[in-house]
Every structure is written in structure tokens, then in C-alpha cells.
Amino acid sequence: MADAPWWRGAVVYQVYVRSFLDSDGDGHGDLPGLISRLDYIKSLGVDAIWLSPIHPSPNRDWGYDVSDYEDVHPDYGTLADFDALLTAAHGCGIKVLLDEVLAHTSDEHPWFQESLRSRDNPKSDWYVWAETKPDGTPPNNWLAAFGGPGWSYQPARRQHFHHRFLRQQPKLNWHNPDARQAALDVLDFWLKRGADGFRLDTTNCYLHDPDLADNPPEPMESRTRWHWGHAAHLQRHLHDSNRPDNITAMEAVRRTVERHPDRFVFGEFFEEPALSGGLAAPDVGLHSGYSFPLLIASELERAFLTQHYQLLSEHADHWPCIAFSNHDIVRTVTRFGGTNAGPKLARMMLALLLSLRGTILLYQGEELGLPEAxxxxxxxxxxxxxxxxxxxxxxxxxxxxxxxxxxxxxxxxxxxxxxxxxxxxxxLTVAEQESDDGSTLNFARRLMKVRNASPALRLGALSFIDAPAPILAYERSEGDERIVCVFNLSAAVVDWETKLSGETLAATGEAEAEAGAWRLGPYAAHIVRVH
Structure with a gap:
């Protein structure tokens, strides 16, 4: 494991800063509050923390509309507080990753304020502007992910500007070399300050079709319940995002990051066609990325994992990030188990997540088994x-x-x-669970110790094992180490006749394994090193 980059097989703990811990009583979490809980994060055994955006923002989209890339939001503290966080985290052996939003800015950002003044100012082409149709309607059919047309009219220029999300989040024009360099300089600014890397927001949206071709509809035969959830899902976003040439933007990002040693950059690809526009061979595109099949899945069946790893296999040798939840998604235990799901399901899903191949993204509170509020x-x-x-x-x-x-x-x-x-x-509080050896929190800590000590679980190959439903089984292997991970995806007791046997590394309280016969209780997990 010593030869691999630190981020391969790592566990990254996502901190939604505004909701983590408030140190000054204003009702908003902040960096000093986070610093005061680094001992807790260290106790989990994670390798890094990923911070939700910390920059100044009018909070139309709670920090994902940045108005100043080179400062810290006053709710969170100051640049000095960020420097103190870096020092304290590094002292604990924890890397710090920032969430950077470079596909768009806030409409209050000085770049956009200058761009909208006229058609001939120095930043006039830093955003995606287009002529309105003669009847005043938008230039094409592109729809915004947050509802309505992906265009808004600005009388100052008598043109529409493009926004993939809110009207207050105008799209930065990565085709403009000056705008592109300004975005890359943001990364360089924070890397020089000591950040260990980045999670990049909406990385499939950096480049758009300069000809502004209409997006085609999603074929009726492929529309699912998920597609009908938002009108924007009813068209295939092939021209406003998800373009093959997006890989050039990802390449520029990676080379910027790699000018600084031992750093890591991964991206969010929230639509499936996007993967080829940011993930390629190991030395092309971002270091890693995640897409949304595991985040939108809600049926607890083997296919939600097997199909995802089949998708990943199409991007040969690329190292994935794996996430079941984050700040945009209904919490894992509620999504898969409903409002009355309990700790058994929470622990099984943690065992599943922490035994998978990839860099693991663990959202704050998942280690407690928190349900959706x-x-x-x-x-x-x-x-x-x-x-x-x-x-x-x-x-x-x-x-x-x-x-x-x-x-x-x-x-x-x-x-x-x-x-x-x-x-x-x-x-379900931290204090209550820390005093209970059988709690979900302490189960998560034990699982992390198992993962950290195992080359197979951190870096090994993954191959699925034939098993009768509702059992999910797979093997992780690296060198001479073979580890078998078995899960009962149901609320019933399940027996499995198998010749697999070995040393138990982790198990829920209702998993028993003997040569020839395994009994798995409701939502049981069993991880064994086979001989």
C-alpha cells in the first residue's frame, strides 16, 4: 500500500460545514467549530475531509454560487481560520479537500457584473451569452436542472445568458481562454495555501456546444420514474453539458493540480453520459470521479451495485469514487429502508460501502446511521x-x-x-453512541480499522460471487490476501450453503459462518479473510 497515492482506497469524510458545529452561537457551523471536532473525525480513521464550499456567497444555492473565490464566507470564519484548520488537520494526519464550483459563479461575482455591462467589455465573453429569438424567447431548448429554461434575459446586453442551475448561477465560458485561466488560477491559489486537493462540482458542465444546438428528448422507452421527477431530465443533455471535449477542461484542471505534489482532484458527474468527458485512462482526465447510480438507487437489490461496477468497467483502469449519500441526496438508511428503517440496515450499508473498491466518500452523520429529517x-x-x-x-x-x-x-x-x-x-447523538459498544458509530470505527489494515479492501480487485437472492457477495483480492464480503439484503433470516470459510474480520451481530453453511440474520453483513 505504501507505493499507491494516498487517495487510492482512502476514505474521505464529507463535512457540510454550515451544519457541522457552530462555535459562536450564530446558528451556522464554522471552521473553528470544525477544528474543535477534528479529534472526533480522527477517531473514525478517515484519511481526508472534503469541505462543502467555504467561499463568500449570497447563498441562493448555499455556497454553490460563489461571489469571491479567494476568501472565506464570514459565517465560516476567515482565511486565518482556514490556515489554522490546515495546520490542525495535517497535525492529525488528515488531508483537507475543498469543494470548488468552477462551471458557474454567482451573478454577484465581479466577473459577471463586468460581463453583463456591455457586449464589448474585457469580460464580455467570460460567460455564455446568446441572441434572443425575435419573439423574445430563449436561444434554444436547454432546460435548467432547477426548473424552467436554462436561459435568462439581461436588458443591459439585450441578450440571454445561460445557467445550468439557478438564474443566479450564470455559466462560466470555459471556451474563453482568459475565463478558463482565471478558473484554473483559483485552484492554484488554494493549492499554494496548502489545500490537499479538490472535489469539483458539476464537472460534466464545463464545456457547451458553441453552436447552441437543441438537446434531443429522452426517448420515451427509456424514461423512468427518475426522469419524470424534473422536466430537465426529459431531454438528453448532450449540448449544454456531457460533451466529449469536456475531457480537455478536466485535463487542464489535473495538470494545474499536479504542479503541486501529492494532491488529489475528483469530480461530480451527475449525468451518465458525462463519464467519458472527464474520466479516461489513469493519466488522462481527473484522478477520479463519481456518478449518480448509487446515489439515486432506492431498491435494495444486487443490481444496484453490479450494474454500477459494470458501468465503471467501461472506463478501463480508472479509479472510481464510491458514495451512497451526500449533501444533495436523501440519507442512505431512509432511501433504502423507508422512514422506519433501523440500525441493522444502517450498519449493513456501512459495511457495504466500506468494503467496496474505490475511494470512499462518507457523508457526515452516516457513521451514526442518521435517517432523513x-x-x-x-x-x-x-x-x-x-x-x-x-x-x-x-x-x-x-x-x-x-x-x-x-x-x-x-x-x-x-x-x-x-x-x-x-x-x-x-x-442517535455522538455522545450516546460513543458510550455504547454495539452502536452504529462504534461499528463504523471497527470497520474502518479493518479496511485500513487490509491491502485487499483498500486497493484490491473486486469480483462478484454467485449467490442466491437476496444475498450479495463479492471477493476483494490483492496479492495473497482474499477477503469475501457477504450481505443479506433482506429483513428475513437467510441460509446459504457455501464452501467459503475463513477468519471473521467484521460482522453484524446476526451473521454466522461455518464451513458449508452460513446463516445471515436480517440485514446482516459478514466480512471474512479466506484461507
């Missing part, structure tokens, strides 16, 4: 919740404050939290 409309802060309520409540249910201890606001803040402390998290 159910908020009322007046409590929602997410623009997606405002748009689609009551059919969907947006992303706030996975963004509620981290539950630290069983008192007011779970110890998150002495003030009024920006989102309410979730009633669903009563009894």
Missing part, C-alpha cells in the same frame, strides 16, 4: 424544496445539524440553528 415547508431553505413542494422537499432533510449530544439543538449551537435539529435523530 422530515421538515415542514416553513423550515425549508433549499431552492429545490421551494420549487417542488409538496411532491419533494428538496435537500434540507440531509443537511440538518450534526447531533453531538442529547441536549438543546444536539449541542450544535447555543443560538438558533439555520435548519432545525431533527427530531428523527433523538437517541
Amino acid at each position: 422530515d421538515l415542514t415547508r416553513d423550515q425549508l431553505r433549499d431552492p429545490m424544496g421551494d420549487l417542488y413542494y409538496p411532491v419533494a422537499k428538496g435537500r434540507d432533510g440531509c443537511r440538518t445539524p450534526m447531533p453531538w449530544r442529547p441536549d438543546r439543538n444536539f449541542g450544535f449551537t447555543s443560538g438558533t440553528p439555520w435548519l432545525p435539529a431533527a427530531k428523527e435523530h433523538v437517541g
